[in-house]
Amino acid sequence: MTHPQLTTPELAEIQVHGFTRSSFILRGALAAGTVYGMSAVSPFVGHALAQGGGGDVDILNFALTLEYLEATFYKEAVDKVSGLDGDTLKLTKQLRDDEVAHVDALTATIKKLGGEPVPAPKVDFGKAFASKAAYLKTANVFEDTGVSAYNGAAPMIENKDVLSAAGTIVQIEARHAALIRLARGKEPAPIAFDKTSTMDEVLTAVKPFIKS
Amino acid sequence: MAPEPTNELSMKTSALGTLRDDPTSRKRFLRMMGGGGAAGLALLLAACGDDDEDTAATTSTADTASTPSTSTAEPSGGGVDLEIVNYALTLEYLEADFYKKVIESGMVKDPKIGALAMSILKNEEEHVDALKATAEMLGGPAAEKPETNFEEVIAGGPKMILATAAVVENLGAAAYLGQAARIQSKDVLAAALSIHTVEARHAAALNKIAGNGFKGDEPLTGTIPDGPFAKPMSMEEVLEQVKPFLA
Numbered sequence: 001m002t003h004p005q006l007t008t009p010e011l012a013e014i015q016v017h018g019f020t021r022s023s024f025i026l027r028g029a030l031a032a033g034t035v036y037g038m039s040a041v042s043p044f045v046g047h048a049l050a051q052g053g054g055g056d057v058d059i060l061n062f063a064l065t066l067e068y069l070e071a072t073f074y075k076e077a078v079d080k081v082s083g084l085d086g087d088t089l090k091l092t093k094q095l096r097d098d099e100v101a102h103v104d105a106l107t108a109t110i111k112k113l114g115g116e117p118v119p120a121p122k123v124d125f126g127k128a129f130a131s132k133a134a135y136l137k138t139a140n141v142f143e144d145t146g147v148s149a150y151n152g153a154a155p156m157i158e159n160k161d162v163l164s165a166a167g168t169i170v171q172i173e174a175r176h177a178a179l180i181r182l183a184r185g186k187e188p189a190p191i192a193f194d195k196t197s198t199m200d201e202v203l204t205a206v207k208p209f210i211k212s
Numbered sequence: 213m214a215p216e217p218t219n220e221l222s223m224k225t226s227a228l229g230t231l232r233d234d235p236t237s238r239k240r241f242l243r244m245m246g247g248g249g250a251a252g253l254a255l256l257l258a259a260c261g262d263d264d265e266d267t268a269a270t271t272s273t274a275d276t277a278s279t280p281s282t283s284t285a286e287p288s289g290g291g292v293d294l295e296i297v298n299y300a301l302t303l304e305y306l307e308a309d310f311y312k313k314v315i316e317s318g319m320v321k322d323p324k325i326g327a328l329a330m331s332i333l334k335n336e337e338e339h340v341d342a343l344k345a346t347a348e349m350l351g352g353p354a355a356e357k358p359e360t361n362f363e364e365v366i367a368g369g370p371k372m373i374l375a376t377a378a379v380v381e382n383l384g385a386a387a388y389l390g391q392a393a394r395i396q397s398k399d400v401l402a403a404a405l406s407i408h409t410v411e412a413r414h415a416a417a418l419n420k421i422a423g424n425g426f427k428g429d430e431p432l433t434g435t436i437p438d439g440p441f442a443k444p445m446s447m448e449e450v451l452e453q454v455k456p457f458l459a
Binding site for chain 2: 094097098099101102105147150151154155160161163164165167168169170171172173174175176177178179181182187188189190191192193194195196
């Protein structure tokens with residue numbers, strides 16, 4: 001069957017593009033229809049999918065790639081962003097620790113399911129650490145994208161334990177997103193229903209930071 | 213690739229197929245949706261076509277039981293989802309009423325906090341509308357709006373209001389998380405998840421503004437109260453916590 005073509009949002013749209021009640025019941029269906037119908041698969045996700053031992057492992061490896069990206073991002077931010085004051089530095093370290101814990105948990109879960117965890121992607125965050133504002137803006141993209149990625153993939157998860165585990169992580173991503181948005185002086189929850197993203201939408205958002 | 217996605221799609225398609233073939237449920241669904249949504253639905257129905265009729269026969273009972281035209285006495289997948297949706301609806305009613313009363317009381321003088329309260333109220337009202345519509349789609353009836361009691365909290369002043377708001381949101385997030393794995397319909401699950409993370413955003417923001425640290429002092433306070441992994445709460449645990457606010 002064919003699927004309605006979803007537009008691929010630009011990076012900036014990830015933050016602002018909202019969903020209203022009118023579309024919210026449809027989103028699950030749209031996500032389900034498009035996640036596995038990816039038109040453009042980048043090498044790193046192709047790698048992740050190729051290693052999969054089934055649907056859940058594929059989804060977890062996709063999540064693992066995102067968590068690696070986030071963990072590395074905050075690790076580097078602690079060292080590279082100048083002018084991180086007490087509050088923002090504390091937040092950055094907290095986010096780093098949380099993302100590292102997510103990487104560990106996802107790695108363990110994938111192994112438990114008999115799958116092979118993907119290696120950490122090689123990253124380049126470009127000018128994201130040039131200033132505190134640039135750093136927070138990119139962090140905002142990562143966290144909002146993380147939320148939409150988990151929310152988009154979760155209905156596809158078959159194992160209920162894996163679904164619950166993903167839920168415990170996505171709630172933390174949402175909390176991170178709210179805290180980063182507050183630090184930027186932005187509304188913490190700008191829309192009533194968090195967006196869901198398909199894998200290729202997420203990819204478009206994070207592609208600028210992936211080297212391999 | 214795993215073969216499972218095919219199953220996902222057939223479930224989805226058959227649910228939509230029912231909608232497509234049943235003029236009453238379709239009409240109600242379309243009325244509920246805005247213009248863009250209706251167009252999107254039409255597109256989706258067209259895209260799903262007729263090539264899935266064979267899979268419709270193997271539709272899970274969850275999907276058939278959830279159509280308004282079929283009423284069964286036995287609890288089914290639709291029954292579980294309706295129970296969960298009504299539980300969420302009750303919590304959202306409670307939250308929306310809280311912010312409404314707080315704003316009406318004029319107790320919150322800080323314009324920034326006032327703006328946040330307004331923004332959260334708007335979100336909660338949208339959650340109420342959506343859950344109400346979903347409960348009806350599942351065959352209803354939707355839960356009634358509960359009588360609430362926030363007088364004491366509001367009389368306690370801005371600090372108590374903020375602290376209570378944070379607790380209520382943390383409860384909301386924990387409540388959604390506690391039900392996620394029980395939800396039968398993928399559509400209801402997707403909807404619940406998209407609300408779950410908004411409740412979490414509210415909770416983190418309110419805790420931050422209330423001056424709570426990452427962990428806070430009590431289980432339901434703190435911007436990230438449970439550490440890297442959020443803790444779910446059962447219906448019983450949540451209802452125990454919200455009891456003081458129900459009149």
